[in-house]
Amino acid sequence: xxxxxxxxxxxxxxxxxxxxxxxxxxxxxxxxxxxxxxxxxxxxxxxxxxxxxxxxxxxxxxxxxxxxxxxxxxxxxxxxxxxxxxxxxxxxxxxxxxxxxxxxxxxxxxxxxxxxxxxxxxxxxxxxxxxxxxxxxxxxxxxxxxxxxxxxxxxxxxxxxxxxxxxxxxxxxxxxxxxxxxxxxx
Numbered sequence: 758x759x760x761x762x763x764x765x766x767x768x769x770x771x772x773x774x775x776x777x778x779x780x781x782x783x784x785x786x787x788x789x790x791x792x793x794x795x796x797x798x799x800x801x802x803x804x805x806x807x808x809x810x811x812x813x814x815x816x817x818x819x820x821x822x823x824x825x826x827x828x829x830x831x832x833x834x835x836x837x838x839x840x841x842x843x844x845x846x847x848x849x850x851x852x853x854x855x856x857x858x859x860x861x862x863x864x865x866x867x868x869x870x871x872x873x874x875x876x877x878x879x880x881x882x883x884x885x886x887x888x889x890x891x892x893x894x895x896x897x898x899x900x901x902x903x904x905x906x907x908x909x910x911x912x913x914x915x916x917x918x919x920x921x922x923x924x925x926x927x928x929x930x931x932x933x934x935x936x937x938x939x940x941x942x943x
Contacts (some may be wrong), residue, residue, distance in 0.1 A: 800816045800895030807894060808844070808904050818847040822854050831858040842866040843887065844898060845905030852909035864906070865915040874929045 764926055837855055842848045842864040852862045870887035877883060887898070894901055906912045 763913040773842060797895065801900075804894035804896040804901065805904055808896075808901055809844075815826065816847055821847075825854070831855070833861060834860040836863060838863045838864050840864070842906075842914075844891075844894075844896075844901035844903055845903070848902070848912060849905040849909070852906060852912045855911050856909070859911075861911045861913055862909075863913045863915060865917055865919045865920050866902070868902065870898050 769901060830852075837851055837860055839862060841846055843866070845864070848862060848864045855862050869892060871884045873883040875883045877886065884900065891898055891901065896904075902914075906914070
């Protein structure tokens with residue numbers, strides 16, 4: 758199953774946001790010139806506003822949720838594990854979906870954007886992509902993450918390296934089963 762493509766409305770909203778951001782950047786410059794409110798504070802407010810509408814889900818969790826629904830995975834005993842949460846956009850969607858089934862979402866991440874040194878197809882490191890994204894938001898990775906998931910009582914955040922964490926050992930078989938289902942549907 759391929760990830761959900763952005764709809765025309767989503768693209769228009771995103772382009773409108775980018776244009777509005779240019780105007781706001783100029784407004785921030787002028788506002789900072791004549792007031793004592795730090796630009797960093799105003800930039801953070803803009804970052805939170807962006808996350809409010811676009812969540813920061815760079816992957817498209819709608820496809821994953823469709824597979825979970827089709828396979829009735831949430832009827833199985835156990836909870837959900839997400840390894841690598843970035844800014845929590847996908848975690849937010851999983852948490853909202855999981856509430857319907859009284860499932861917890863265990864989100865594990867080290868919350869260090871510089872740690873991912875994988876080079877993408879365009880020859881850019883993921884660390885650079887993440888850092889650029891966060892710089893535009895004006896937020897740290899954890900600030901953005903917590904904004905997305907902080908209000909969900911079913912999210913358990915594990916600030917750890919998934920390769921070294923003992924807290925995942927008892928849930929690893931459920932994770933493998935879920936990954937097999939996802940791979941079969943791609």
